[in-house]
Amino acid sequence: MLTKQKAYFKKVAKRRSYAPSKFLRDAYKHFNRLYFKGKLPQDLTIGWASDRTLGGDMGWAFGNNILINKRLTEWSLVALQTVLHEMCHISKPSDDGHGKQFTKELKRLIRAGAFDPLL
Numbered sequence: 001m002l003t004k005q006k007a008y009f010k011k012v013a014k015r016r017s018y019a020p021s022k023f024l025r026d027a028y029k030h031f032n033r034l035y036f037k038g039k040l041p042q043d044l045t046i047g048w049a050s051d052r053t054l055g056g057d058m059g060w061a062f063g064n065n066i067l068i069n070k071r072l073t074e075w076s077l078v079a080l081q082t083v084l085h086e087m088c089h090i091s092k093p094s095d096d097g098h099g100k101q102f103t104k105e106l107k108r109l110i111r112a113g114a115f116d117p118l119l
């Protein structure tokens with residue numbers, strides 16, 4: 001993620017300009033247990049954010065925060081796929097976004113069948 005984006009995200013997370021969601025939190029907890037051995041942060045902030053905040057992206061992960069585009073509230077399976085995607089960013093933080101480590105982690109989840117019920 002670009003440095004500028006990171007700074008902006010921090011500001012957004014600080015202002016809490018997102019809507020916390022039990023649906024997303026429960027999914028996160030479930031996926032964390034099932035596919036990450038519960039090793040991802042328990043105190044992570046997760047919620048819906050506006051398309052404007054996300055600049056058109058479906059989701060964002062930074063530090064202990066995951067934001068999902070609120071347009072996806074109508075598309076719960078896509079929202080859950082996005083949560084898994086963002087969890088890979090949390091699991092393998094890196095400045096090169098979708099680099100080697102991220103791709104490896106995402107492929108691990110695909111092989112584990114994480115996306116199967118969401119297709």
Ligand SMILES: [Zn+2]
Pocket residue numbers: 085089097098
């Ligand atoms: Zn990504």
